[in-house]
Amino acid sequence: MAVTATWSPGREARASMQFVGLIHHQAALVLSLDPDVLVLVPPRDPSDWPRFARLLREIRDSAEELRAFLESPAHTQRGGE
Incomplete structure (x- = not known):
């Protein structure tokens, strides 16, 4: 789905x-x-857990990138535009 x-x-x-x-x-x-x-x-099959763990690392890394962008001086000075 x-x-x-x-x-x-x-x-x-x-x-x-x-x-x-x-x-x-x-x-x-x-x-x-x-x-x-x-x-x-996680997927039901433990053999799929490494791929799920990779996805979680990608989520973590992407969240950090977005956080850094939102807190960057250039972004906050523009008022988020």
Whole structure:
């Protein structure tokens, strides 16, 4: 299933690693976007975990790039334009 979505997080947005599930507690990346929640869980097959770990590293690195851009003096002086 392919999904394309765009969110603009609210003021109380948070990201965390949590264990989710009622029966099988599964590690997940939880993005609480205020009010929406996005949960990324690893694939069921452990042989796919290295690719999922690569995706998580790409998310981490891309988030750092975006954070640096948003906090850069040139960007903040322009008022985010």
